[in-house]
Amino acid sequence: MSTPIALPFDLSAGTVELTREICDEASVSGAEAHLVDRLVATLEGFDHLELIRHGNTLTARTNLGRAQRVIIAGHVDTVPINNNLPIRRELVDGIDHLIGRGTVDMKGGVAVQVALAAELTDPAVDITWMWYDNEEVSSDLNGLRLLAEARPDLFEGDFAILGEPTRAEIEGGCNGTVRIEVRTRGLRAHSARAWVGENAIHAAAPILEKLAAYQPAQIEVEGLVYREGLNAVGITGGIAGNVIPDECMVHINYRFAPNKSADEAIAHLTDLFGEWDITVVDRAEGARPGLDAPLAKRFLTALGVPALPKYGWTDVARFSALGIPAVNYGPGDPLRAHADDERVAVAEIEDCERGLRAWLSTSDLD
Numbered sequence: 001m002s003t004p005i006a007l008p009f010d011l012s013a014g015t016v017e018l019t020r021e022i023c024d025e026a027s028v029s030g031a032e033a034h035l036v037d038r039l040v041a042t043l044e045g046f047d048h049l050e051l052i053r054h055g056n057t058l059t060a061r062t063n064l065g066r067a068q069r070v071i072i073a074g075h076v077d078t079v080p081i082n083n084n085l086p087i088r089r090e091l092v093d094g095i096d097h098l099i100g101r102g103t104v105d106m107k108g109g110v111a112v113q114v115a116l117a118a119e120l121t122d123p124a125v126d127i128t129w130m131w132y133d134n135e136e137v138s139s140d141l142n143g144l145r146l147l148a149e150a151r152p153d154l155f156e157g158d159f160a161i162l163g164e165p166t167r168a169e170i171e172g173g174c175n176g177t178v179r180i181e182v183r184t185r186g187l188r189a190h191s192a193r194a195w196v197g198e199n200a201i202h203a204a205a206p207i208l209e210k211l212a213a214y215q216p217a218q219i220e221v222e223g224l225v226y227r228e229g230l231n232a233v234g235i236t237g238g239i240a241g242n243v244i245p246d247e248c249m250v251h252i253n254y255r256f257a258p259n260k261s262a263d264e265a266i267a268h269l270t271d272l273f274g275e276w277d278i279t280v281v282d283r284a285e286g287a288r289p290g291l292d293a294p295l296a297k298r299f300l301t302a303l304g305v306p307a308l309p310k311y312g313w314t315d316v317a318r319f320s321a322l323g324i325p326a327v328n329y330g331p332g333d334p335l336r337a338h339a340d341d342e343r344v345a346v347a348e349i350e351d352c353e354r355g356l357r358a359w360l361s362t363s364d365l366d
């Protein structure tokens with residue numbers, strides 16, 4: 001089978017149309033290659049950008065010898081499509097929106113970044129733009145993580161901005177995330193003679209009861225209040241319609257505030273579910289807001305927007321761990337991320353484009 005030709009995106013139609021085009025190029029986690037091919041085709045003619053591709057992660061950087069360097073990053077993958085492509089542009093409650101997969105998380109942010117990467121030939125700081133794959137899945141696949149391991153030199157920077165959805169406000173830090181599988185065991189038997197078996201699915205009832213009764217904490221860290229969450233995100237079990245099941249697995253996701261480490265989060269899960277068999281399947285540290293870092297302060301002041309906590313996990317945590325202060329700033333309401341009707345207000349795309357353009361061009365950064 002021949003590889004489809006990678007056509008460049010049309011930068012002349014403006015960032016809103018660019019968002020639509022990037023969303024319509026489906027790129028569910030693990031299937032981002034063609035979109036990244038198209039990003040390369042879009043930006044390869046721009047002499048002010050050095051392009052470096054590592055797998056399906058693309059870096060485009062200026063090398064102008066500026067005193068400071070800002071890293072601006074966004075992931076290009078989405079959660080699975082559910083009859084929500086192609087994108088529609090419609091008024092919702094009288095407000096102009098793009099509706100469909102990726103509009104919020106986070107191709108609106110990527111479109112703003114790609115448009116500005118092409119446009120800003122003479123920014124006040126050097127800029128390293130990064131677009132990466134596999135953010136929505138297990139952290140060992142995360143493209144930014146793989147790039148940081150292979151090319152740590154590309155992560156030299158004084159400040160980082162992640163284009164994750166924030167309604168064009170700023171969200172500081174992020175909650176951490178741990179996923180565990182909790183297993184109950186039983187004994188297989190014929191379901192007509194259940195009394196000689198042990199039903200592992202019934203044995204999972206106390207796990208579900210604990211989850212349903214759990215009261216997640218709200219924890220203040222450096223002035224921002226992070227809401228935690230503990231939820232079943234999957235359950236499996238069952239052999240056949242006439243067999244008592246001997247195993248049931250409840251897949252649990254714990255979102256924990258950035259005052260704790262992933263080890264402390266796992267210890268909390270062990271306190272709750274330690275009587276069963278637990279396997280940790282994914283872990284990612286959170287990040288404290290760090291909004292008192294000099295460039296973070298200047299960014300907040302320049303934009304004049306509120307600072308809120310980020311409840312999802314984002315790669316600000318990776319930048320923070322590398323000692324680079326980082327914030328989330330992008331179009332789209334995070335409450336709509338991953339929803340089937342995810343939708344971004346066109347005005348938020350335009351606000352982020354204006355906000356970033358102005359800040360990256362300001363003499364305040366010289």
Ligand SMILES: N[C@@H](CCC[C@H](NC(=O)CCC(=O)O)C(=O)O)C(=O)O
Nearest residue numbers: 135136137138139165177312313334
């Ligand atoms: N390895 C993690 C990756 C999950 C990343 C994902 N991030 C977002 O949805 C950010 C959007 C937002 O909250 O603004 C997440 O938090 O699920 C994992 O698999 O859990």
